[in-house]
Amino acid sequence: MGKEELEIASKMVKPVYATAVFNVSRSGIAYTLIFDYIDPMGYYREILGNYDLKREEIEKLMGNMQEYLDEEETTVNGSPARPEVVFTDIGFRGDLGRPFIAFLILIEAEIRRGINVYENRYEPDVFEYDYSAYWVFPRSSRIIEVIMGGEVTIIGNVIVIRGSRGDTAPGYERIKFEFR
Numbered sequence: 140m141g142k143e144e145l146e147i148a149s150k151m152v153k154p155v156y157a158t159a160v161f162n163v164s165r166s167g168i169a170y171t172l173i174f175d176y177i178d179p180m181g182y183y184r185e186i187l188g189n190y191d192l193k194r195e196e197i198e199k200l201m202g203n204m205q206e207y208l209d210e211e212e213t214t215v216n217g218s219p220a221r222p223e224v225v226f227t228d229i230g231f232r233g234d235l236g237r238p239f240i241a242f243l244i245l246i247e248a249e250i251r252r253g254i255n256v257y258e259n260r261y262e263p264d265v266f267e268y269d270y271s272a273y274w275v276f277p278r279s280s281r282i283i284e285v286i287m288g289g290e291v292t293i294i295g296n297v298i299v300i301r302g303s304r305g306d307t308a309p310g311y312e313r314i315k316f317e318f319r
Contacts, residue, residue: 215248
């Protein structure tokens with residue numbers, strides 16, 4: 140595929156689903172964010188077949204995600220907490236037309252014994268894809284309050300959030316929890 144064809148193929152890649160798994164511990168929050176795509180022209184097949192193109196694409200994706208996260212205002216217990224992209228990967232879900240992009244992100248923050256509050260402010264947006272997110276807290280934790288877009292369910296020490304394409308991300312998230 141030539142440069143022009145690659146550019147056209149990249150514009151044909153469409154997001155179809157996102158999954159996030161957040162793990163809360165004493166040292167902060169570690170999460171994995173995975174986007175699934177449909178790739179009708181084989182853009183990612185071409186990219187992953189070339190070491191230099193793959194490296195460039197991963198660097199670009201990592202930089203774009205970091206830039207996006209830097210626009211958000213994240214706090215834990217009122218103190219700024221910066222999400223940092225530490226790893227990015229591209230792969231396929233059993234079919235070369237179904238690529239995924241995975242980001243590993245860390246938020247270093249002091250999660251203390253007692254009541255803690257995670258807050259995130261960002262520009263409201265409309266989702267282009269269905270999504271699910273899971274916040275996992277230590278078993279001894281107690282989830283007190285959750286303000287998020289989507290359908291929120293609390294099951295013991297896990298928060299499950301599901302949403303659909305066309306839903307609006309409200310621009311504010313808050314989780315109040317007790318760390319025992």
